[in-house]
Every structure is written in C-alpha cells, then in structure tokens.
Amino acid sequence: MPDEKNRAIAAAILPLVGGAQNFTSVAHCMTRLRLRLRDPSLVREEELKALPAVLGVVEDGTYQIVLGPGTVARVTPEFEALVARAPRTAEDLAERGAAIKAARSARNSTPFKFFLRRIANIFVPLIPALIGCGIIAGLNGVLTNLGLLPAVVPALAVMASGFMSLIAVFVGYNTAKEFGGTPVLGGAVAAIIVFPGVANFEAFGQKLAPGQGGVLGALGAAVLAVYVEKGCRRWVPEAVDVLVTPTLTVLVSGLVTLFGLMFVAGEVSTAIGDFANWLLAGGGAAAGFVLGGLFLPLVMLGLHQALIPIHTTLIQQQGFTILLPILAMAGAGQVGAAAAVYVRLPHNTSIRTTIRSALPAGLLGVGEPLIYGVSLPLGRPFITACVGGAFGGGFVGLFSMLGDTVGSTAIGPSGWALFPLLDGSMGLGATVAVYGGGLLVGYVAGFLATYWFGFTEEMLAELNTLQPVRGRTQPQDVRGPEGLPPVRDGAGRG
Structure with a gap:
C-alpha cells in the first residue's frame, strides 16, 4: 500500500532527526523535507543517509532531507501526523489533556448537560455527610457482628441513620437554592415527605408511607415550589408578599406533593431499585462488564452526573x-x-x-x-x-x-x-x-x-x-x- 510505504518512511526518519521535539517547523518543497532543528547534534546523519528513501541531506538554514519529487509530498503529511500524535513529555501530555478537557467542557454546554450539572450541584454538597454517616454505619455493623461495645452500638446506629432519615429535607433545600428559589421553602416542602403524619393520607387508593418518593420526590417538590414562588413574586403586591408568597408556595406545592408527587416518585424510586437488582442478578458479569467499561467515557461526556440521584435513591x-x-x-x-x-x-x-x-x-x-x-x-x-x-x-x-x-x-x-x-x-x-x-x-x-x-x-x-x-x-x-x-x-x- 502506498500510504503504508510513505508512513514507514516517515516513521524511519523521525527518530533519526532527534524525535518530534527536536524541531520547531516542518515544511517541504518540490523534492525536500525541510526541518527547523532545535539541536542539529541530535541528528544521526549517517544512518539517515543510509535509508533507501533518502537521496541526500542539505544544511542551509533548515535541515533538508532530499526525498525526490512526488515522494516528499506524500511523506510530509505522514511525518506531520506522526509528530501530532506523539506527545513526548509530561508537559506535552498536560497541554493535550487540558485541551481535551476544554473541548469536553465546550461540548457539555448543552441544555441537557447543564441540567445534569444542576443535579450534581444539588447532591455533591451532601457527599461529606453521606461518607461520614456511611463509615459510622460500617463501624456499627462491625461492632454488632463482633459483639463488641454493646453500649455504643445504639448510639452509632442513631448517628448513621439520622442524616439519611432527613436527607429529603437537605435535597429540597439545595434544589431550591440551585433553581433560584428560597432554600428554606424548598426544604419545608420536602420535609412533608419524611413527616410521619403522611401515613394518614391516601393517594391513588393507597396509603402513603413516610419517606415515600425519597430524594426524587424531594427534588420534584422543591422544583415545583421554586416555580410557584416565582409565579407569586410576579403578581403578589409587595406589601403582602412576605405573608402570601411563602404561604402559597408551601400550600400549593405541599398539596401536589401529598396527593400526587409522593406516589409517582415512590413508584419511580421502586422501579429504579428493582431494575438495578434485576440487572445485576440477571445480567451478572455481562452487565458489570458493560457498566465498568463505559464509566470512563460517561465521565468524559459528563453523563455520570445523572447517576448521582440513582445512587442516593438506592442508598x-x-x-x-x-x-x-x-x-x-x-x-x-x-x-x-x-x-x-x-x-x-x-x-x-x-x-x-x-x-x-x-x-x-x-x-x-x-x-x-x-x-x-x-x-x-x-x-x-x-x-x-x-x-x-x-x-x-x-x-x-x-x-x-x-x-x-x-x-x-x-x-x-x-x-x-x-x-x-x-x-x-x-x-x-x-x-x-x-x-x-x-x-x-x-x-x-x-x-x-x-x-x-x-x-x-x-x-x-x-x-x-x-x-x-x-x-x-x-x-x-x-x-x-x-x-x-x-x-x-x-x-x-x-
């Protein structure tokens, strides 16, 4: 193949002129490949001349490798491609990595990915508490299994479970803050989901359970509260805004949450858990192979942020x-x-x-x-x-x-x-x-x-x-x- 032949010529020349970092420019004329060298002493001229494709070398301001008409025009692009693909030092790699990261950030500026970044902004601040409580839960499990420190175990259980029992409130607070509403109103509406009194209500013919809908319900309730609040700000007179807007925000959003959103979010949350369990119980190694192999590309595309609410729901x-x-x-x-x-x-x-x-x-x-x-x-x-x-x-x-x-x-x-x-x-x-x-x-x-x-x-x-x-x-x-x-x-x- 002609392309392979020209690529092989370029690959043979490159190390003999000191490598890709030994020149600052590449050009060609009718017969010669012209390189502007950083250090001419790195060129192995005798070995270069010994290559069958090289007809001679000339030093005249630039280092010129005579390849002949036609050949030089085909070898030069292959030579440039080799140079472009070959970062040599950590600095080169860092520059290329920064360029890739910048390009990825530019591609991520889509409405969908902007929405995912907002979701991440809601949940990422909660991670330190999740980690701390998670480690305490693990320590509690170890002590329980070993039968050690029985007086301490109940206290650890309370510490590990307290945050998770109220995580919906924190999600609601962060959601309202991220979407431009009053954070405490988002937290107040989300608190309805975890309040024990919701067990007295029915939706779609079923009794509600405290915590039903979880973080997904809290997120939806808080987003709804933000839109209700913004709507109120547009038409409620300033003189009564401090009384009317918070009241209507909690009232409207709370009713929708109790008589619809909790049930729907609960069904979605249950479906997520069931699907995850089914995927690994049925797919096993194949499912794990696909998930493990695709996660780095998901990170590159910014789509991994969509998994944060799913992780939190499963937890x-x-x-x-x-x-x-x-x-x-x-x-x-x-x-x-x-x-x-x-x-x-x-x-x-x-x-x-x-x-x-x-x-x-x-x-x-x-x-x-x-x-x-x-x-x-x-x-x-x-x-x-x-x-x-x-x-x-x-x-x-x-x-x-x-x-x-x-x-x-x-x-x-x-x-x-x-x-x-x-x-x-x-x-x-x-x-x-x-x-x-x-x-x-x-x-x-x-x-x-x-x-x-x-x-x-x-x-x-x-x-x-x-x-x-x-x-x-x-x-x-x-x-x-x-x-x-x-x-x-x-x-x-x-």
Missing part, C-alpha cells in the same frame, strides 16, 4: 448502592493502564514522573490526574483502561449474580477509599474480598491490555526516548523497539 432504599462498586472498577483499569505506560516507557522520565505523582491519588479513586495527564492524551491507553474497568466490573457483577451483592453506603470515593464504606448481602468479609478481587482484576486487565495493545511501534519509537530532567539530558543512548538504532533525544523542553 435510601437498600442501605447501599450496588452500582458504585462496579463503576469504581473503571478507576482500577485506569491505574493498571498507567502502570503499563510506566513500564513500557522506561526511558521517558518526564511521563514516568507524572505517573508516580498521580498514581497514589488514582489508587484512592481520584482518577482525573491520570486521565487528563497520561492516558487520554496518549489515546490508546485510555481505551485499554476502559477494558481493564470492564473486566473488573464483570468480576464484581458475576458475584452479584451468584448472590454475593457488593454495595457502598455512600457515594463519592472509589478505589481503596471505598473499603470503609462497603456493605453487602453476604457479610463484610465476603464483600471486601469480592471488591478487592475486582480491583485486582481491573489492575491486571488494564495493565495487560495497555502493555500489549496500548502503543503502536511508532508511538514507542517516539515516546520511549530519553527526556530532559530538570533542564538536562541524560547522557546515555537507548535502543528502540524492534532493534531500531539508538535514539538520543535531549533537546526538548526542560
């Missing part, structure tokens, strides 16, 4: 969310991929330094430094990280299908930070073992997928070169892959 219904431990496997795949990049690029000190600094955070479930600093700018390692997450998710999903459900009592952290929040259907020991096994599978699968499929030969030839450290270049040569000649690369950015 409120069942005491834990069975989705988060599976989705957390995406971070395990990312860690495994980063480790493989580290191993595959033994001479790229810049990228390896970035990985060493970001890896501890990745192990604790904070994956963005690795995503935007390493795998996503490199391209292929991001895909292989998703593969690792898929295998980890499949492992956890398989045990869910077998009856050993793994859940998290709070949303927020993942990786090793999720261990204190784990809960499940088969006891703490089995739950921790399954989750830990999933992490291990994600690490190994992400590592192997990236090691074997994360790099092309051209990427390795360009990336696996000596990099400047603190403004200096390491003095030894390294041998490239597949027996390529030694590559010296030290004139780039320090």
